[in-house]
Amino acid sequence: MFDSQRKIYKTVADIPGPRSLPVFGTRWIYWKFGLYKLNAVHLAYKDMFNRYGDIICEEALWNIPIISVKDRDFIEKVLRDSGKYPIRPPNEVTANYRKSRPDRYTNTGLVNEQGEVWAMLRNKLTPELTSPRTIQRFLPEVNQLADDFINLISQARDSNNVVEKFESYCNRMGLESTCTLILGRRFGFLDGEVSETATRLADSVTSQFRASQEAFYGLPLWKLIPTKAYKEFVASEDALYEQVQLVDKLKIYDSNKRFKLFEFSIVSEIVDTALIDEEQSCTDVRSVFVSILQVSELDNRDKKAAIIDYIAAGIKTLGNTLVFLLYLVAKHPDVQEKIYNEISLLAPAGTSITAEHLHRATYLHACISEAHRLLPTAPCIARVLESEVEYDNYRLPSGTVVLLHTGLACLENKNFIDATSYKPERWLDDLTKKSPFLVAPFGCGKRMCPGKRFIELELQIVLAKMVKQFHINFEGQLKTEFEFLLTPSNANFILRDRNC
Numbered sequence: 001m002f003d004s005q006r007k008i009y010k011t012v013a014d015i016p017g018p019r020s021l022p023v024f025g026t027r028w029i030y031w032k033f034g035l036y037k038l039n040a041v042h043l044a045y046k047d048m049f050n051r052y053g054d055i056i057c058e059e060a061l062w063n064i065p066i067i068s069v070k071d072r073d074f075i076e077k078v079l080r081d082s083g084k085y086p087i088r089p090p091n092e093v094t095a096n097y098r099k100s101r102p103d104r105y106t107n108t109g110l111v112n113e114q115g116e117v118w119a120m121l122r123n124k125l126t127p128e129l130t131s132p133r134t135i136q137r138f139l140p141e142v143n144q145l146a147d148d149f150i151n152l153i154s155q156a157r158d159s160n161n162v163v164e165k166f167e168s169y170c171n172r173m174g175l176e177s178t179c180t181l182i183l184g185r186r187f188g189f190l191d192g193e194v195s196e197t198a199t200r201l202a203d204s205v206t207s208q209f210r211a212s213q214e215a216f217y218g219l220p221l222w223k224l225i226p227t228k229a230y231k232e233f234v235a236s237e238d239a240l241y242e243q244v245q246l247v248d249k250l251k252i253y254d255s256n257k258r259f260k261l262f263e264f265s266i267v268s269e270i271v272d273t274a275l276i277d278e279e280q281s282c283t284d285v286r287s288v289f290v291s292i293l294q295v296s297e298l299d300n301r302d303k304k305a306a307i308i309d310y311i312a313a314g315i316k317t318l319g320n321t322l323v324f325l326l327y328l329v330a331k332h333p334d335v336q337e338k339i340y341n342e343i344s345l346l347a348p349a350g351t352s353i354t355a356e357h358l359h360r361a362t363y364l365h366a367c368i369s370e371a372h373r374l375l376p377t378a379p380c381i382a383r384v385l386e387s388e389v390e391y392d393n394y395r396l397p398s399g400t401v402v403l404l405h406t407g408l409a410c411l412e413n414k415n416f417i418d419a420t421s422y423k424p425e426r427w428l429d430d431l432t433k434k435s436p437f438l439v440a441p442f443g444c445g446k447r448m449c450p451g452k453r454f455i456e457l458e459l460q461i462v463l464a465k466m467v468k469q470f471h472i473n474f475e476g477q478l479k480t481e482f483e484f485l486l487t488p489s490n491a492n493f494i495l496r497d498r499n500c
């Protein structure tokens with residue numbers, strides 16, 4: 001095609017990719033006899049980029065194009081140029097289900113909404129969660145969570161110091177930490193016995209991610225009939241909802257330190273009481289919960305939906321990220337010793353980790369950034385283009401869905417020297433620090449993850465305490481699957497006490 005200056009340009013239809021079928025598009029590649037497996041979508045993209053080059057076109061049902069890119073400049077341009085309301089394609093299963101339940105939801109929630117409704121939810125629901133003050137206040141609680149986690153995995157070791165299925169313990173940590181952050185109290189998910197609630201919640205979140213995976217990469221048959229995946233999704237949404245219903249009966253202290261039964265119907269009274277209580281205690285961890293209850297402009301249904309979304313967004317993301325970080329550290333004993341030396345100097349044995357220690361633990365930070373670069377839980381950022389973008393002589397019109405493969409771009413030697421090696425030292429160099437659009441484990445811009453600060457704190461404290469307590473080992477290679485997130489499976493860690 002030509003533009004007004006007779007310059008030749010190519011369109012979306014010219015972008016290479018797997019063969020497309022009428023109506024079904026390229027979704028056949030994940031069918032039973034297709035080229036790739038649905039639980040290994042991350043490997044499929046690696047292969048497709050090798051076959052077709054740096055830009056690929058897949059087609060969803062009704063031949064709707066989805067463009068995948070791993071070029072650094074393209075990624076940067078799309079993320080940098082996003083406007084007032086950046087559009088992330090919604091999770092269709094969640095959005096459809098929520099629209100069918102007006103008794104429970106007035107909108108599709110912060111994760112899935114767009115435009116002014118999204119901006120309103122973001123404005124009302126996230127300031128407390130993203131505030132550095134909230135995170136500082138949470139520090140003693142995170143120290144305690146990390147101690148309880150270490151206690152749990154110490155007990156879980158067999159006689160050879162092996163913890164089998166380590167990822168299940170990390171998911172329990174994700175569950176306990178996120179619920180503590182969002183609901184303001186401990187739930188006991190790190191106690192020795194796995195409670196039925198913990199199992200149900202963790203299973204619900206796994207089902208949600210699996211259903212999202214099938215909805216996005218498979219055929220959306222669930223729009224016609226309730227498929228197995230769809231039924232599982234509905235059951236998981238119900239389980240999460242019921243869990244939040246329990247919160248309606250949460251006991252919290254009133255200003256005279258007496259227990260009070262919390263009901264959503266008397267929100268304002270409880271909020272007032274809780275607020276007085278907040279002011280009296282600087283170690284209180286209920287501020288996020290209270291801030292959600294406090295938004296007078298929001299319907300109670302929106303408050304419950306926000307709690308559900310936060311819990312669902314936090315559990316597995318944190319669990320997976322923790323496994324990846326500890327795996328990379330386990331595979332690099334030299335790195336582990338450097339962390340140990342740094343932390344032992346800053347926070348000698350028996351002392352809690354403070355904000356000051358963390359501020360000065362530059363090597364610890366570098367180890368975490370490098371793990372995000374090499375094994376990111378969310379290896380791709382999705383956007384809908386808000387205006388036309390030109391790339392390599394292609395013109396992509398506004399409205400095109402693009403998948404920005406930051407995870408794969410991070411593994412390219414043209415973007416990072418010796419890109420596939422775990423080298424935390426690279427983060428001590430100022431040049432590497434200037435890669436905010438490539439190493440973006442929490443996304444970018446106005447739609448960036450509001451849980452980022454909390455997760456960063458949690459990862460720093462858990463890593464520091466784990467390395468202080470154990471020599472961490474891992475035999476062989478970590479297996480990963482793709483469940484809308486990069487997910488570890490059957491991870492067996494060897495944890496030897498340092499003081500033995």
Ligand code: HEM
Pocket residue numbers: 088110111112122178181182309310311313314315317318321377378381382440441442443444445446447448449450451452454455
């Ligand atoms: C290691 C843990 C986590 C990772 C890797 C992670 C990653 C992400 C990513 C990549 C996005 C998309 C950002 C974008 O499109 O630019 C996102 C969005 C989001 N995350 Fe997280 N997340 C984590 C933990 C959490 C936690 C603990 C919470 C809540 C307490 C949370 C709540 C959310 C919400 C509500 C959104 C949607 C924000 C919006 O669209 O405005 N996440 N997260």
